[in-house]
Amino acid sequence: MENKLIDYILSLADTTLILAQRNAEWCGHGPILEQDIAITNISLDLIGQSRNFYQYAANLIGGDATEDSLAYLRKEREFKNLLLVEQPNGDWGQTILRQYLFSQFQYLLFEKLEHSKDEQLAAITAKALKEIKYHVRWSSEWVIRLGDGTAESKTRMLKAIEELWKYTGEMFVPGEYEKEIDVTVLKDEWLQKVKIIFDEATLPLPENVFMQTGGKEGVHTEHLGYILTELQYMQRAYPNSTW
Amino acid sequence: MVVDKKIAEQNIWQILETVCDPEVPVLSILDLGIVRDVKIDNSPSTQDAVQGDGGIEIVITPTYTGCPAMDMITMDIKMRLLENGYKKIKVTSVLSPAWTTDWMSEAGKQKLKAYGIAPPYTRSDDTGDLVIECPQCKSTNTKLISQFGSTACKALYQCNDCKEPFDYFKCH
Numbered sequence: 001m002e003n004k005l006i007d008y009i010l011s012l013a014d015t016t017l018i019l020a021q022r023n024a025e026w027c028g029h030g031p032i033l034e035q036d037i038a039i040t041n042i043s044l045d046l047i048g049q050s051r052n053f054y055q056y057a058a059n060l061i062g063g064d065a066t067e068d069s070l071a072y073l074r075k076e077r078e079f080k081n082l083l084l085v086e087q088p089n090g091d092w093g094q095t096i097l098r099q100y101l102f103s104q105f106q107y108l109l110f111e112k113l114e115h116s117k118d119e120q121l122a123a124i125t126a127k128a129l130k131e132i133k134y135h136v137r138w139s140s141e142w143v144i145r146l147g148d149g150t151a152e153s154k155t156r157m158l159k160a161i162e163e164l165w166k167y168t169g170e171m172f173v174p175g176e177y178e179k180e181i182d183v184t185v186l187k188d189e190w191l192q193k194v195k196i197i198f199d200e201a202t203l204p205l206p207e208n209v210f211m212q213t214g215g216k217e218g219v220h221t222e223h224l225g226y227i228l229t230e231l232q233y234m235q236r237a238y239p240n241s242t243w
Numbered sequence: 244m245v246v247d248k249k250i251a252e253q254n255i256w257q258i259l260e261t262v263c264d265p266e267v268p269v270l271s272i273l274d275l276g277i278v279r280d281v282k283i284d285n286s287p288s289t290q291d292a293v294q295g296d297g298g299i300e301i302v303i304t305p306t307y308t309g310c311p312a313m314d315m316i317t318m319d320i321k322m323r324l325l326e327n328g329y330k331k332i333k334v335t336s337v338l339s340p341a342w343t344t345d346w347m348s349e350a351g352k353q354k355l356k357a358y359g360i361a362p363p364y365t366r367s368d369d370t371g372d373l374v375i376e377c378p379q380c381k382s383t384n385t386k387l388i389s390q391f392g393s394t395a396c397k398a399l400y401q402c403n404d405c406k407e408p409f410d411y412f413k414c415h
Binding site: 127 | 305342
């Protein structure tokens with residue numbers, strides 16, 4: 001039971017860390033200064049959340065485990081993050097859509113988790129929810145702006161949907177350690193919320209798409225290895241180095 | 244003993260009042276509502292506490308999960324207490340109940356305004372459309388530029404009258 005909880009906490013930590021890392025790639029490259037700041041602020045929120053999860057997991061694991069060893073010294077197959085969050089940034093539209101699809105899911109999930117009987121999990125998620133509310137609002141506004149924008153922006157959003165939609169099904173397929181919340185029941189509500197935004201953005205909701213899975217069990221797309229290479233470089237090259 | 248402990252506690256709160264937020268230096272960590280509790284172990288007398296025999300614990304809560312100022316604030320608390328003769332100092336961080344701008348003191352809000360940052364106007368559960376007053380010219384004719392400002396806790400606004408951009412400390 002304890003091991004399942006640790007794996008579950010790690011899956012939450014990995015997903016937030018990897019999306020934070022992806023968003024941080026925009027630092028200094030955002031389309032305009034305000035949005036560069038916005039996406040990196042979201043990255044910072046996600047890093048904060050992942051730190052809380054890693055610290056909690058390290059606590060449960062005990063021994064030499066620390067938030068740093070869990071983030072920097074685990075291998076690709078040990079990471080349990082969602083496939084969606086490791087997908088490349090692509091253009092701004094693709095980054096925005098990835099953020100929206102995930103934040104909308106994360107909001108619904110954490111709304112359940114903040115009532116978890118596990119006090120620490122409840123505390124971390126209750127705090128994160130306040131931040132996620134902003135992420136959902138900001139990213140959904142962008143989806144609408146770009147979807148219902150110019151012919152060019154719409155074409156790009158359609159392409160982003162084609163790229164990313166196949167990774168959304170995994171969110172609602174429970175991993176074998178995922179016992180806290182039944183994620184299958186979140187699917188309908190998530191779809192409803194996404195449909196409202198897509199309708200306003202004049203974007204079609206895809207149907208009958210084959211869904212990719214595997215991230216929760218450590219089977220990733222080819223992108224994760226590259227992310228970890230960069231993320232973990234310092235600790236791999238100079239073990240135990242500190243600031 | 245009880246009286247002594249009270250005095251020691253008051254003394255510690257006074258010291259904490261002098262620790263500022265590194266990102267918003269006009270605010271003390273008490274103005275922000277970051278300090279949740281001060282605990283003195285083993286009910287030492289004031290003397291003991293000052294000499295560091297008893298040990299003290301400061302309980303703080305982060306404003307935003309990823310706020311990079313928290314590590315610095317923890318360090319500043321330790322340094323300031325050390326300067327004042329306390330030796331055994333423990334700073335603990337708690338997440339629950341989650342920090343809210345409702346805990347910001349009235350004095351803190353006034354200080355923010357004078358510093359040029361619009362303070363959080365409504366209580367955190369208020370979701371209505373916000374009218375944010377420009378801290379420069381007091382006009383309420385302002386517009387939101389970005390929900391994310393120079394730090395996680397602020398949004399960026401601009402005044403339509405005096406044209407100055409300004410930070411707004413978000414309700415949270």
